[in-house]
Amino acid sequence: MSASVSGEIKAEPNLTPLLDVVFQLITFFMLCINFSQENFDSRVRLPVSGSAKPVEAESATGAPEDRLVLNIDRQGHLLMLGKTMGIEDAIKQIKTEAKLIKENFEIAGKKVDPAKGLPTTVVVRGDRDTHFTELFQLITACQANGFRKFEFKAMSSEE
């Protein structure tokens, strides 16, 4: 036997269980990654509300709802497409978004009922310190461009 000849004892730790644990941890973190947060801006500190409904990712039909996310910082600027927009630019942007949505619907062969408005939901993620005046201007701009469905976001508890 070579061990007895050389006097060396070969000690090889079994790494397989360690690898198993590491892979389980990786699986856990991969599953926990929330890709849907790409539209959410961490600069916006949402207010806290107790009785609002949890976020539903899909509509009643099972299809994911079309959403236009408006992140509004405490100064009332719209944070969209990596830009910080003042009210005038924000209103122009909302108009452009509405036009694109209408065109997409026309291309898809769907009709937008003017009475019901656009089927897209406007998600309002306002900072807790945003003043109503800026918020109202953006909401009015959305309404003027045919948006009717709104969602006001809040946190269920303090982070």
Place this chain on the structure above:
Amino acid sequence: MKKSKEAEVEIQITPMLDMAFQLLTFFIMTYHPAPSEVQFGMNLLPAQPSINMNEPISTADASNSDVPVGLKTLPTTIHAAGGGDIARITLEANEIPDVKALDQELKKIAADIEKKELLYEQVLITVDPQLKYSELIKVIDVFTRNKLTKLSFAELTDAGA
């Protein structure tokens, strides 16, 4: 040494373990637990003509399609203090000091609506331009809790104040 035809194949686990640790480190560093967000969903229509909830429905107006018949409205005005917090709330003609008192009042109104003693088609919330979004959410929260969900918003002007 034994004369054996068996070839011993050892898979090197160490590089795989290194890679797994690197992946693990990446996920740990980028992991940010999703904050539990909630929402108030509503259909917001542009400003509609409004009439008082207690007014009887005018048949003359209803027969004439040219005259817009107003929606039976529960008018609410929120006045802001200097810091953007709620200073006082006016519900119809009643002055209410805070959100808690508003909740009590709305409970009574919601009960009347359920008993069909009141007909309501919208709640028009006229808000001080300086009111903070967090305070507005508190008000929306109270209305939603009392099942008064047909909300619409208007901005309080100097004339309205």
